[in-house]
Amino acid sequence: xxxxxxxxxxxxxxxxxxxxxxxxxxxxxxxxxxxxxxxxxxxxxxxxxxxxxxxxxxxxxxxxxxxxxxxxxxxxxxxxxxxxxxxxxxxxxxxxxxxxxxxxxxxxxxxxxxxxxxxxxxxxxxxxx
Amino acid sequence: xxxxxxxxxxxxxxxxxxxxxxxxxxxxxxxxxxxxxxxxxxxxxxxxxxxxxxxxxxxxxxxxxxxxxxxxxxxxxxxxxxxxxxxxxxxxxxxxxxxxxxxxxxxxxxxxxxxxxxxxxxxxxxxxxxxxxxxxxxxxxxxxxxxxxxxxxxxxxxxxxxxxxxxxxxxxxxxxxxxxxxxxxxxxxxxxxxxxxxxxxx
Numbered sequence: 001x002x003x004x005x006x007x008x009x010x011x012x013x014x015x016x017x018x019x020x021x022x023x024x025x026x027x028x029x030x031x032x033x034x035x036x037x038x039x040x041x042x043x044x045x046x047x048x049x050x051x052x053x054x055x056x057x058x059x060x061x062x063x064x065x066x067x068x069x070x071x072x073x074x075x076x077x078x079x080x081x082x083x084x085x086x087x088x089x090x091x092x093x094x095x096x097x098x099x100x101x102x103x104x105x106x107x108x109x110x111x112x113x114x115x116x117x118x119x120x121x122x123x124x125x126x127x128x129x
Numbered sequence: 130x131x132x133x134x135x136x137x138x139x140x141x142x143x144x145x146x147x148x149x150x151x152x153x154x155x156x157x158x159x160x161x162x163x164x165x166x167x168x169x170x171x172x173x174x175x176x177x178x179x180x181x182x183x184x185x186x187x188x189x190x191x192x193x194x195x196x197x198x199x200x201x202x203x204x205x206x207x208x209x210x211x212x213x214x215x216x217x218x219x220x221x222x223x224x225x226x227x228x229x230x231x232x233x234x235x236x237x238x239x240x241x242x243x244x245x246x247x248x249x250x251x252x253x254x255x256x257x258x259x260x261x262x263x264x265x266x267x268x269x270x271x272x273x274x275x276x277x278x279x280x281x282x283x284x285x286x287x288x289x290x291x292x293x294x295x296x297x298x299x300x301x302x303x304x305x306x307x308x309x310x311x312x313x314x315x316x317x318x319x320x321x322x323x324x325x326x327x328x329x330x331x
Contacts, residue, residue, distance in 0.1 A: 011164075039206025041173060045166065048210065049203050070164075071298050072208035075247065079202055079211035 004110040004119045005032035005058035007066045008103050009051055009073045011044045013037035019067070019100045027107040034058035046073045051080035055092060063091035063116030065123065067102045093120045097127035132331075137186035137193050139327050145175040147323040148316070158312040162299040166207055167312040174205035174213070190228055194221030208297065209313060212248055212257065219243035234268045241265055248296060255294040255306065257313035260285045264321055275325035282318035289314045 006023065010016040016037035023033055034057035039045025051066075058064055066081070068074045074094060081092045093116055095102050106123040114122070148155075148171050156168030178185065178200045185196045198217030202210050223236035241261050245251060252262050263285040267278055287310065294306035297313075 039166075039170070039173075040204050041169075041206070043166070043169075043206075044164075045170070045206035047203075047206055072164075072206075072210075075208040075211045076206075078247070079214065083202075 001062050001113070002060045003031050003113055004062045004106075004116045005034070005055075005060040005064040006103055006107045006110060007051070007054045007058045007064055008033075008035040008099060009046055009054070009066060009077050010035075010037040010069045010099055011046060011073060012069075015069065015099065019103050022100060023103050023107045026104050027111055031107045031110045032058040032060050032064075033107065046076040048076050048080045048083070051077050052083060055080065055084065055088075059088075061091075063093065063119075065106050065110070065116060065119050066092060066094045067097060067099045067106065067123070068094060069099050091116060093117070095120050095123040097123040102127055133190070134186050136327070136331050137188075137190070138182050139331075140324060141175075141178055141182045141186060141197070143323040143327045144320050145179040147319045148172055148175045151316075151319055155312050155316055158310055158315055161309040162294065162302055162306045163312060164207070164298050167209060167316065170205045170207040170209055171213075171316055174201045174210060177204040189226045190224050191221045191226060194218070194224065196221075208248075209316070212244055212313070215243050215247045216240045216261075230273070234265065237261075237265050237268065250296040253292065254296045255289045255292040255299060255311045255314070256296055257311070257317040259289050259292075259311065260314045260317040260321070275322075275329040278325050279318075279322040282321040286310060286314040286318040 008016045008019045016035035020033055020035040034054040036050040036054040040047050055064055066077050068077050077094055102123040105126040106119050109119045109122040152168035152172040159165050159167035178197050185193055194217050198214040202214030219240035220236050223239040225232055250256050252258050260282050264282050267281045272278055289311040291307055294300045299306040
């Protein structure tokens with residue numbers, strides 16, 4: 001089975017892209033990875049449609065974890081997940097972890113072939129240390 | 130001519146106009162305790178709804194409200210998008226095609242519960258719920274005069290001023306959030322007043 005995908009959602013496209021760069025350099029190419037940032041007008045914020053599209057780009061039948069920064073990013077990601085097709089919705093989990101550290105740890109765990117629940121748990125435990 | 134179509138179009142125009150008129154004020158409120166984009170975000174959302182008004186208002190009430198909600202979710206860009214989007218989507222889900230007053234109150238209660246679940250919030254936490262819930266209660270008590278409902282909504286928004294925020298970005302400020310009106314409470318009160326004025330004439 002392919003590894004769990006990782007999606008990075010920040011209010012800032014630069015933060016999201018930078019975090020994704022770090023994941024690629026530290027973990028490599030084997031984990032499906034996508035990022036999104038910015039509101040529908042290109043300012044700071046998040047965009048439900050773009051989050052749905054990022055989940056699609058990082059899609060894995062093993063599931064996808066989503067790393068978010070502040071409030072609206074989480075609310076918009078929850079909304080995006082609810083709007084996914086029925087067969088995908090339950091395979092996408094938001095991690096309660098810092099974006100950069102969480103994304104790197106999640107991708108590392110995902111690269112080892114862990115389940116989506118384990119990937120989330122590892123990212124959240126790391127951040128709780 | 131379907132009266133419902135005209136009424137729906139008028140509601141969209143009235144809400145979009147009040148958001149447009151108060152966009153700077155909402156942004157200023159949000160700059161004090163949030164991330165300073167509430168007016169801009171709400172305006173982007175309702176401008177998009179307004180641009181699609183002919184298409185949206187041609188749909189029956191449930192689909193119209195779901196359409197408005199979906200548009201807000203996709204266009205607003207901040208947390209208020211899913212929150213207001215959920216409010217309208219849930220209203221649409223809970224309303225029959227030809228709603229009466231009791232249907233409206235019941236659907237409004239259901240929509241408020243959906244917003245609470247979406248924001249993981251409850252009354253008294255300096256959010257839009259602090260306006261929506263008192264308005265639902267006033268409706269349940271039989272208040273139908275729009276002046277009284279608008280007054281209740283604005284008084285409820287004013288009552289968020291001394292409250293310490295525990296949800297949303299404002300909660301990062303802790304005690305420093307006290308002394309400022311919640312922007313979401315303000316936008317809710319403005320929308321309720323605008324909707325009420327249109328329904329009163331209908």
